[in-house]
Amino acid sequence: MENFTKAMVGLDLSAMDGVLMQKVAFLSKLLGIEKIYFIHISKNLSLPEEIKDHYPDILAPLDESIKAEILVNIKEHPFPKEIELEVIVGEGNPRDTILRWANIKDVDIMIMGRKNEMEGSGSLAKYMAQKSPCSVLFLTENSEIAVPKKVLIPLDFSEHSNLTFKFAQKLFEETNTEILALHIYEVPTGYYKTGKSYEEFAAIMKGHAKKDYEKFLQKYKHQHFECLFLMDEKENSGKFITRMAQEHQANWIIMGSRGRTSSASVLLGSVAENLVEANNMLPMLIFKKKGENMNLIDAILKI
Secondary structure (H helix, E strand, C coil): CCCCCEEEEECCCCCHHHHHHHHHHHHCCCCCCCEEEEEEEECCCCCCHHHHHHCCCCCCCHHHHHHHHHHHHHHCCCCCCCCEEEEEEEECCHHHHHHHHHHHCCCCEEEEEECCCCCCCCHHHHHHHHHCCCEEEEEECCCCCCCCCEEEEECCCCHHHHHHHHHHHHHHHHHCCEEEEEEEECCCCCHHHHCCCHHHHHHHHHHHHHHHHHHHHHHHCCCCCCEEEEECCCCCHHHHHHHHHHHCCCCEEEEECCCCCCCCCCCCCHHHHHHHHHCCCCCEEEECCCCCCHHHHHHHHHC
16 A cells, blocks of 8 residues: 555644544554644634733643643544654644645645534635645545445546556555546537537547546556446536445545646646535545645745
């Protein structure tokens, strides 16, 4: 299994932290994690002078108090003893500060919680998915704590799909997880100029997609897994992938993301971006080539 040696787990001091810690503790060996950074960033950690005057017994800085609270929470969960744990509490803009710490610690994967019934918009998780220079794992509030039984992998046959497929293949070899690939093809708008009907050209495109899948497997020497070839019906891609995962009883989604390179855009491919927006029910791993967008990340952090 490809290892994510260093992981960073985002905390917000809500009940979700305990849920997230429990799931990370269970999955840490599966992911090959050797060190975990738990991070919480507050906009303002200072106490007003009036509060200090009225409560002189408050001696410890707020960051130390928060760190102590997080450490107590960590001890309540069965993290493997060989994994090194570190808590980071800081002040500033949570989005940019967490991103900066991820770069400083050179982490391999960001792990974020996705809420369903608990309060919270999830905007930080979405931002981290967009701007993180490494892979991002979303662990959802209501998903079971278990090795994934069946994984859906959307593919576009790119190098990023190759990285995702390599991880899935080792997941299959080590845990017997069922793998189901998904490729979404579309009929080009000018199909009618060929003299073919829409249905005829859809069949042609599906045939090409199947050939491309076989070429992909041969090129990267991957094991053959079942692949769904489904036509794009102009539904939101994230909602469509989520629906397909649920219909085929997959309990994880894993996909690669080709980062955008234009100077001011987010660093997440459009399909992956739609998926992050649409799915807060199933655990989801967004694969990125680590450091692929580091120059743009550095530029963002200097603004």
